[in-house]
Each structure stands twice: as C-alpha cells, then as structure tokens.
Amino acid sequence: MNSQDDKVKKLSDYKTPDYTVDSVYLTVELSDSKTKVWSKLDIKKKTKEMNAPIILDANSLTFISVKMDGKILDNNEYQVTENYLKILKGKDVCVLEIENYIDPASNKTLEGLYKSGDMFCTQNEPEGFRRITYYIDRPDVMATFTTKIIANKKLYPVLLSNGNLIEKGDLNKELHFAVWHDPFRKPSYLYALVAGDLGVIKGEYLTRSKRLIDLRIYCDKGNESRCHFALESLKKAMKWDEDTFGLEYDLDIFMIVAVDSFNMGAMENKGLNIFNSSLVLADAKTATDLQFQRIEGVVGHEYFHNYTGNRITCRDWFQLTLKEGLTVFRDQEFSSDMNFRGVQRIQDVEALRELQFPEDQGPTKHPIKPSSYIEINNFYTPTIYDKGSEVIRMVHTLLGKDGFRRGMDKYFELFDGQAVTTNDFIHAMSVANNNYDFSQFEQTWYHRAGTPKLEIKSSFDEGKGEFRIFIRQLLESNELPFHMPYRIGLVDESGCDLDIKKDFVEIKEKENEFVFKNIKRKPYLSLNRDFSAPVISLHEYSHLDSYSLFKLDSNPFSRYEIGRKIAANLVLDYLNNHDAVIPHDYIEAWKEVLMDKRVDPATKALLISMPSESYVHQLLEVVSYQEVFDGLNHVKKTLAQTHQNELMDLYEQLKDDEQYQFIPKQVGRRDLKSEVLSYLMSLEDNNIFAKCYEDFENAKNMTDEYMTFHLLVHSNSNKRPMAIEKFYNRWSKDNLVLMKWLSAQASSPHADTLDRLNKIIASTDYDKTVPNMIRAIHRTFGRNYIHFHHPSGLGYKFIADAIIDIDTFNPSMSSALSKLFGDFKRVPAENRVIMGKEIYRISKIPKISKNTYEIISKILS
Numbered sequence: 057m058n059s060q061d062d063k064v065k066k067l068s069d070y071k072t073p074d075y076t077v078d079s080v081y082l083t084v085e086l087s088d089s090k091t092k093v094w095s096k097l098d099i100k101k102k103t104k105e106m107n108a109p110i111i112l113d114a115n116s117l118t119f120i121s122v123k124m125d126g127k128i129l130d131n132n133e134y135q136v137t138e139n140y141l142k143i144l145k146g147k148d149v150c151v152l153e154i155e156n157y158i159d160p161a162s163n164k165t166l167e168g169l170y171k172s173g174d175m176f177c178t179q180n181e182p183e184g185f186r187r188i189t190y191y192i193d194r195p196d197v198m199a200t201f202t203t204k205i206i207a208n209k210k211l212y213p214v215l216l217s218n219g220n221l222i223e224k225g226d227l228n229k230e231l232h233f234a235v236w237h238d239p240f241r242k243p244s245y246l247y248a249l250v251a252g253d254l255g256v257i258k259g260e261y262l263t264r265s266k267r268l269i270d271l272r273i274y275c276d277k278g279n280e281s282r283c284h285f286a287l288e289s290l291k292k293a294m295k296w297d298e299d300t301f302g303l304e305y306d307l308d309i310f311m312i313v314a315v316d317s318f319n320m321g322a323m324e325n326k327g328l329n330i331f332n333s334s335l336v337l338a339d340a341k342t343a344t345d346l347q348f349q350r351i352e353g354v355v356g357h358e359y360f361h362n363y364t365g366n367r368i369t370c371r372d373w374f375q376l377t378l379k380e381g382l383t384v385f386r387d388q389e390f391s392s393d394m395n396f397r398g399v400q401r402i403q404d405v406e407a408l409r410e411l412q413f414p415e416d417q418g419p420t421k422h423p424i425k426p427s428s429y430i431e432i433n434n435f436y437t438p439t440i441y442d443k444g445s446e447v448i449r450m451v452h453t454l455l456g457k458d459g460f461r462r463g464m465d466k467y468f469e470l471f472d473g474q475a476v477t478t479n480d481f482i483h484a485m486s487v488a489n490n491n492y493d494f495s496q497f498e499q500t501w502y503h504r505a506g507t508p509k510l511e512i513k514s515s516f517d518e519g520k521g522e523f524r525i526f527i528r529q530l531l532e533s534n535e536l537p538f539h540m541p542y543r544i545g546l547v548d549e550s551g552c553d554l555d556i557k558k559d560f561v562e563i564k565e566k567e568n569e570f571v572f573k574n575i576k577r578k579p580y581l582s583l584n585r586d587f588s589a590p591v592i593s594l595h596e597y598s599h600l601d602s603y604s605l606f607k608l609d610s611n612p613f614s615r616y617e618i619g620r621k622i623a624a625n626l627v628l629d630y631l632n633n634h635d636a637v638i639p640h641d642y643i644e645a646w647k648e649v650l651m652d653k654r655v656d657p658a659t660k661a662l663l664i665s666m667p668s669e670s671y672v673h674q675l676l677e678v679v680s681y682q683e684v685f686d687g688l689n690h691v692k693k694t695l696a697q698t699h700q701n702e703l704m705d706l707y708e709q710l711k712d713d714e715q716y717q718f719i720p721k722q723v724g725r726r727d728l729k730s731e732v733l734s735y736l737m738s739l740e741d742n743n744i745f746a747k748c749y750e751d752f753e754n755a756k757n758m759t760d761e762y763m764t765f766h767l768l769v770h771s772n773s774n775k776r777p778m779a780i781e782k783f784y785n786r787w788s789k790d791n792l793v794l795m796k797w798l799s800a801q802a803s804s805p806h807a808d809t810l811d812r813l814n815k816i817i818a819s820t821d822y823d824k825t826v827p828n829m830i831r832a833i834h835r836t837f838g839r840n841y842i843h844f845h846h847p848s849g850l851g852y853k854f855i856a857d858a859i860i861d862i863d864t865f866n867p868s869m870s871s872a873l874s875k876l877f878g879d880f881k882r883v884p885a886e887n888r889v890i891m892g893k894e895i896y897r898i899s900k901i902p903k904i905s906k907n908t909y910e911i912i913s914k915i916l917s
C-alpha cells in the first residue's frame with residue numbers, strides 16, 4: 057500500500073482562509089462530455105500578508121483561461137495543476153473570471169456535476185464543487201451565488217439551481233436558459249444544479265407570517281403520483297419547525313429532486329434538496345411502512361438543515377457533528393411527535409447500537425469531533441450523526457425543554473449567517489442558561505471515542521427505608537469522568553413508579569452514590585430510561601427481578617432493554633452449553649408480555665422481538681457467527697413452540713381489510729403481525745409455510761407483501777423458489793421494488809445465498825454504477841454474518857472483489873464497503889487468516905483511492 061499518511065489533515069492546523077469570496081456568478085452551458093463553466097468571483101483578502109497567492113481548489117477540471125480585473129493573466133502569473141489554480145499575486149479586492157470544461161457523462165464518482173440517467177445533477181458536500189470549477193472550496197468561505205444555466209430546450213426543459221428564479225428565456229431555436237439567484241450567503245458545498253425532462257408535483261405552504269411558499273417535488277416522468285407523501289411530510293416539517301423552534305422558511309420556493317444514482321441519502325442544498333429516489337417515492341403498492349417512515353424523517357432532516365447547517369454552517373469539516381448531530385436530534389424529535397414517541401426512541405437507539413456501537417468498538421472508531429482525517433468523505437459516520445445526536449439529546453435533558461429552546465434562540469441570535477464550531481454551539485447553550493457549566497461535558501463527549509461503561513450496584517436498607525445506587529464509570533487511570541444525565545426509575549410490585557422527585561441523576565464523578573429515602577419495600581431498579589445517556593450499563597439483575605421488570609416497567613425503552621438482556625444472556629448460555637435449559641419463568645414472562653392488553657401493538661412488536669445478531673456479537677471478545685445465529689434461533693423457536701396456539705390466534709386477529717394508511721395505529725398492528733409471523737415461521741412447519749405463501753399472494757399493500765416475501769426467502773419452505781420468481785416477475789421493471797427483491801435474498805441465511813447473488817451480478821439486472829444496488833446487494837450481504845464470515849472465505853472474496861472493482865470509479869462507495877471488514881480483530885483465528893488475505897489484496901490495489909486507503913490501513917494497523 058502506498059503511504060498516504062502525509063495527506064492527513066488536522067483540526068489543530070486550522071487557519072482562517074487568506075481570501076474569501078463575496079459573490080459568485082456562474083454560467084454553465086450543459087453538454088454530456090464537454091460542459092463549459094464560466095465563473096466570476098468577487099474576491100476579498102482576509103490575511104494581512106502582502107501579495108499572498110490566491111489558491112483555488114480543483115479536481116478533474118480542464119482549464120481554459122483566467123482573468124483578473126478584466127485582464128487575461130499570462131502563464132507566469134498563475135500555476136495550474138490537477139488539484140489547484142494558484143494566482144501568484146493576490147490583491148486586497150479583485151474579480152477573477154475563470155473558464156473551464158468538465159465531463160459530467162464520464163463522472164462516475166457521483167460528486168460534482170454528473171448524470172443520473174438522462175438528468176444532470178450535483179452532489180457537492182463535502183468537496184464536490186471543485187469538480188465543477190476552480191474555487192476556495194471550504195465551508196468557511198460563504199458567498200451569494202447567481203447561476204445562469206444554458207441547455208438544450210428539448211432534452212432539458214427543467215433548469216434548476218439554488219434560491220429564486222429571476223430570469224428565463226430562449227437563446228435560439230435549440231437552447232434556452234434560466235437564471236437563479238440565492239440571496240443567502242452559503243459555502244460551495246450547498247450549491248446545486250439540476251437539469252432534465254422531469255415530472256413535477258406542486259404544493260403551497262403558508263408560513264406563520266403569511267408568506268406563501270411554492271413547494272415542488274421533481275422526479276422522473278411517470279413517478280409523480282408517488283411523490284405526494286414526501287410533499288405532505290415537507291409541509292408537516294415546515295409547520296413543526298415553526299411550532300417547536302420558531303424557525304420559518306426564508307426563500308419563496310422550496311424544491312426537492314428525486315435522483316436514482318446518488319451516493320448519499322439526501323442533500324440539503326439551499327432551496328434545492330436532492331434526494332435519493334428511494335427516500336422520495338412511495339405509495340401503498342410499492343413502499344413499506346418502514347420506507348414511509350424513513351421518507352418522513354429524511355424530508356424533515358434535510359428541511360431542518362435550512363437553519364442548522366445552511367444559515368449557520370460548519371467552520372471546517374471537523375465540526376461536521378455541529379450540523380449533523382443537531383439536525384438528527386431535530387429529525388428524531390419531529391418523528392417522535394408524528395408517531396409513537398416510545399417506539400420511535402427504541403428504534404433510534406436500536407439504529408445507534410446496530411451501527412455506531414460496533415464502530416465505537418472497532419478500528420475506525422473516532423470521537424464525534426475527530427481531530428484528524430485523510431478523506432472527509434469517510435467521516436459521514438453513525439458516530440458523527442447518531443452519537444452526535446445523543447450528545448445533543450443529553451444537552452436537552454440537562455437543560456430541559458425550555459432551557460434548550462432558549463439556547464437555540466441564542467445560537468441563532470449570535471451566529472446566524474456564520475460558519476462556526478461546536479464550541480460556539482455549547483457557548484450559546486451555556487450563556488442562555490445562566491452560564492451552565494458544560495466544560496467537563498464538552499471535553500469528554502466531543503473528544504473521546506468509544507462507548508462509556510457504567511458499573512451499577514444497589515442496596516436496600518429496610519430498617520432505614522433507604523435505597524442506594526452506586527454508579528462507577530469504568531475509565532482509564534487518568535481520564536476525566538464523563539458528565540451525563542442518567543434517568544432511573546424505582547418500580548414497585550404492581551408496576552407503578554415510586555415518586556423520586558427528579559427523574560434523572562447527574563453523573564459527574566468516577567464514583568457516584570445516590571440515596572433515595574422513605575422507600576418501604578425493595579423496588580425494582582429501572583436503568584437508563586429512554587436511553588438518556590449513550591452508554592453501556594452493567595448491572596447484575598437476579599433472574600426474577602429481570603423477568604418482573606420485563607413484565608412491569610412503565611418505561612418502554614427500559615422494558616425493551618431488559619428483554620434484550622435476558623434473551624442475549626440465554627444465547628450466551630447456549631454458546632457455553634447447547635443443552636442449556638431456557639427457564640420456564642422466562643418462557644411464561646414472555647407469554648405475559650405477548651398477551652398484555654395494556655401494551656400497544658407497536659411497542660409489543662419490539663418487546664417480544666429477539667435481539668439482533670450484532671447485539672450479541674458486541675458481548676463477545678471473539679465472535680462465532682454461526683453459533684450466535686443458532687443460539688438466537690434456538691431461543692426463538694423454543695418460545696414459538698411453547699406458545700404456538702397463542703401466536704397463531706394473535707396472527708389471525710391482527711389481519712384485517714382496512715384500506716392501507718400510513719398512520720401509527722395501523723403501522724403498529726402490521727409490525728406486530730410481522731413479528732408474530734416470524735416466530736411462527738421459525739417452527740419450519742409446512743402448514744405455516746403454506747399460510748405465509750397464501751398471505752404473500754393475497755397481500756394488498758407492499759408492507760404485507762414484502763413481509764411475507766422476506767420470511768419465505770429466509771426460510772427452507774418449498775414455496776421459496778416460487779415466491780422469488782413471482783416477486784421478480786411482478787416488480788422487475790420497478791427499480792426501487794427490485795432493490796427489495798435483491799436485499800431479501802442478500803440477507804437470507806439460506807444455503808444458496810451467495811450462488812444467487814453471483815447469478816444476479818452476472819445478469820442484466822445488475823448495474824454497479826447505481827449505489828442503491830451496491831447497498832441492496834453488497835452492504836446487505838456484509839451484514840449477513842453467517843455467509844459473510846463463512847469458513848470457506850467465499851463471502852470475504854465476494855465483498856473484496858466488489859471493493860477492488862468499485863474503487864476505480866466510486867471511492868465513496870468502495871470505502872463504505874471496506875468498513876465491512878471492521879471485525880477483523882474479533883473473528884475466530886481460522887477466519888482471520890482468510891479475511892486477512894482479502895484485506896491485503898484490497899490494500900494492493902495499484903491506484904487505491906485515499907478513501908479506501910484510510911479505512912483499510914486502520915483495519916490493518
């Protein structure tokens with residue numbers, strides 16, 4: 057591997073830029089392989105240094121010419137390389153005019169300006185703008201942008217950019233143009249341009265100050281009818297941000313464009329959001345509840361960025377969590393208000409633990425504010441986003457709802473229109489709340505990687521009526537302890553919470569003790585309610601206490617959590633001894649939860665579910681993947697065998713003929729129906745297989761259709777091949793539904809999984825330049841642990857082959873896949889040898905991208 061360590065960027069090296077750009081006027085004449093860009097930049101010096109050169113970033117540009125203040129510069133007045141254009145002598149104030157060509161059609165990195173199908177579109181975060189033109193491409197350079205787009209009228213009737221449309225017209229018979237102006241200063245990463253022959257749906261939103269905003273969602277023609285849910289979600293998000301944070305939309309128009317080839321989920325470009333089509337298009341026939349839920353959340357997320365990200369942006373990319381952690385927190389709160397709060401919280405924590413906790417335990421772990429990187433694209437991680445959101449949530453808990461709102465108001469009062477740091481955010485929160493002391497909080501949570509662990513003990517003195525809780529932080533010898541809110545509950549035998557005044561304790565010391573008085577009987581201890589701190593809580597419960605909490609705890613998250621722990625411990629017992637008996641008391645407690653009429657179906661679906669494989673892996677030093685898989689199945693099957701009749705009755709009760717709607721009540725019922733059927737399917741009974749197939753054939757919406765299809769593909773039923781064929785014949789022409797067909801197979805434990813995937817990859821259905829397809833096949837397969845880690849090594853080879861191929865044209869995708877090898881140090885010894893060979897093979901890619909290099913070198917180090 058060629059060393060690229062000299063390219064490490066460090067937070068400590070941050071320097072304000074020598075020059076900034078006040079305004080940008082771009083003219084872009086679109087053509088597939090030779091798009092011409094004229095850029096006029098009003099430049100201002102910020103440094104005191106005389107004659108400092110002006111350095112403009114570049115990537116894959118063809119230079120034509122540069123003028124300064126109207127005069128064409130001679131060769132000896134500038135330098136141009138692959139990575140920059142350097143004007144040797146700058147001025148205090150000047151106008152640069154630069155001309156260059158780009159080649160969007162052959163740009164498969166999907167960064168900068170590129171083609172998705174017949175459409176031109178852009179992705180500029182973090183450093184894509186330098187693939188469009190020469191520019192000081194860093195977030196602390198904020199300018200106003202005006203764009204004139206020129207294109208063929210017939211091929212590209214729709215021409216869009218940021219801001220408001222100020223002019224449009226024809227240039228001649230063939231060409232037309234549009235001029236967009238964005239009055240808000242922004243960094244170049246928020247710049248966007250779209251051109252195509254697009255379908256559109258339109259809507260309106262009246263803001264609280266009675267401004268009428270034009271709302272539009274653009275998509276491929278024919279998909280218009282599938283955009284309505286996204287439009288409604290957008291209106292809800294606009295209203296929610298006004299009601300919750302007093303933030304009102306600021307331009308006259310807000311547009312979303314759905315694009316098929318997109319590396320990310322969605323992008324918050326000012327006034328012109330660009331979305332992966334999978335996060336826009338949905339109707340009952342083609343999308344599942346989960347997709348509707350994701351669309352609502354992501355539409356909200358990108359919209360909320362208009363203030364937290366766009367109006368106030370990051371000073372540099374080390375501050376990424378400033379906008380992402382805060383905006384994820386905002387979208388989670390939005391979703392909680394739109395759906396069942398308790399259920400939403402469990403799902404958000406589950407996502408954190410599935411993706412972020414393993415990252416925190418593995419070779420690519422980093423704090424939410426990293427201090428160095430080689431490729432910033434590698435840091436769009438669950439840590440920056442989801443753990444970042446948990447850190448904001450702790451600020452919210454410590455200050456309370458009103459205190460947090462005061463802090464947000466102060467944040468906008470102090471920093472609107474600026475590029476700032478996480479310290480600035482914490483400063484605003486502090487000064488708005490009597491100078492609340494966040495110093496210990498900030499030093500630990502922002503700068504330390506890894507998931508904190510708490511060891512918790514309790515004691516009860518009946519004579520004194522005192523209940524004591526001891527909480528010890530497990531730290532390295534000299535480490536500063538974390539500061540966190542930790543929510544607890546004391547639960548009596550009937551499931552009622554004892555009154556303990558404040559519902560959370562503040563942990564600041566290495567060793568903490570909390571005493572609760574006037575307690576008459578020993579209560580059950582409910583820990584880290586609502587997952588108030590993103591930590592691992594270590595507490596030894598007696599079996600009976602844990603079963604009681606599983607049956608009684610009033611806090612949905614803690615009740616769910618204790619259920620996970622019990623089931624995971626049974627799997628660990630199984631790993632030690634395959635004949636270990638599953639306690640009768642647990643089997644009965646599980647049944648009580650299943651039959652509990654007080655619990656809503658959505659919560660119940662979560663409570664009765666088994667922990668994921670990854671949850672159990674995190675409890676082990678060395679992971680035997682097949683054994684964990686078998687252990688989970690063993691527990692699940694035992695529960696299903698014992699309670700088959702109850703499960704069957706419940707399944708039949710949960711069916712009904714209601715017209716499909718994405719409303720929490722219906723979603724909960726479908727979730728529970730799906731969970732119950734998955735228990736029944738674990739019995740491998742031919743009658744149940746037949747029932748599942750019948751329900752698959754009769755399904756009236758995609759949630760029911762995909763749920764039954766998925767279970768059949770994951771089973772040994774003789775109906776399986778028929779289901780796979782039938783689903784394909786029905787949906788192969790629909791790109792987004794085809795992805796579901798692929799991921800159901802890629803995640804299947806069935807023995808033929810890899811053969812099937814290899815056949816798919818050799819077929820005409822496969823297009824490696826579409827990231828959604830790589831995600832559906834390769835990323836899904838990488839989390840299909842028993843196959844990915846199969847002792848034959850074929851799973852590792854399958855992913856390594858893909859990485860080596862994809863790295864030649866889309867480094868963002870190949871480095872994302874490289875993270876699948878993150879378990880390298882935890883796989884059994886025999887796997888380590890074969891996995892090591894594949895990682896080594898990747899490291900030897902002759903022109904390895906710095907994206908993949910950074911990940912692979914961390915895994916190997």
Ligand SMILES: [Zn+2]
Pocket residue numbers: 357361379380383
């Ligand atoms: Zn975001």
